[in-house]
Amino acid sequence: MLRILNGVNIKYKNMTKNDLINELHSLKIDLKYLRKDLEFRMKGNDIPATIAKYENDDHQYAAQSGAFQAMVDMDNLTYKRAIESINKMIGNEEA
Numbered sequence: 001m002l003r004i005l006n007g008v009n010i011k012y013k014n015m016t017k018n019d020l021i022n023e024l025h026s027l028k029i030d031l032k033y034l035r036k037d038l039e040f041r042m043k044g045n046d047i048p049a050t051i052a053k054y055e056n057d058d059h060q061y062a063a064q065s066g067a068f069q070a071m072v073d074m075d076n077l078t079y080k081r082a083i084e085s086i087n088k089m090i091g092n093e094e095a
Helices: 015-045 046-053 060-090
Strands: none
Touching: 015 046, 015 060
16 A cells, blocks of 8 residues: 655556666666766865965955855755756656
């Protein structure tokens, strides 16, 4: 018996075993891409290196704030793509 928790909607499709295997393989690829994208952003957000880079700059605070703003903007885009990918995986396009 299938239990549905927390209002999760599950769409049923008539699938063959091969269709299910292909769907799972596709989801695995999507998750690998999503993980690489998030890992890339984490590595790119090296705050101590950013602070050190502009340490002796005459416009230190402006440069740092611009760098941090760019990091946040890129993170927000990454999160948006991640949410869209997850919605696509679970079949919840309108969320």
